[in-house]
Amino acid sequence: MKISICVGSSCHLKGSYDIINLMKEHLEKNDLTDRVELSAAFCLGRCTSTGVTIQVDDEIITGVCPDNFESVFNQYVLGGKLG
Numbered sequence: 855m856k857i858s859i860c861v862g863s864s865c866h867l868k869g870s871y872d873i874i875n876l877m878k879e880h881l882e883k884n885d886l887t888d889r890v891e892l893s894a895a896f897c898l899g900r901c902t903s904t905g906v907t908i909q910v911d912d913e914i915i916t917g918v919c920p921d922n923f924e925s926v927f928n929q930y931v932l933g934g935k936l937g
């Protein structure tokens with residue numbers, strides 16, 4: 855599985871680095887670091903005012919923030935092909 859977290863200027867202002875850290879923590883906690891290629895991406899072309907854009911394989915998820923991170927992770931990472 856490939857996960858990219860946008861660090862373009864809009865997402866950066868919405869807390870890309872918090873999301874990267876949360877993602878790392880959650881991947882470690884679930885013992886998935888070997889199965890996921892985590893990278894940072896430039897603008898994914900889907901900037902929103904509500905949060906950070908991430909890409910999980912072919913799926914683009916917008917508006918990711920610390921408050922909804924857990925449910926995004928459960929749905930797209932654990933509920934994806936790793937689940």
Ligand code: FES
Nearest residue numbers: 860862865898901
């Ligand atoms: S800066 Fe992240 S989608 Fe544009």
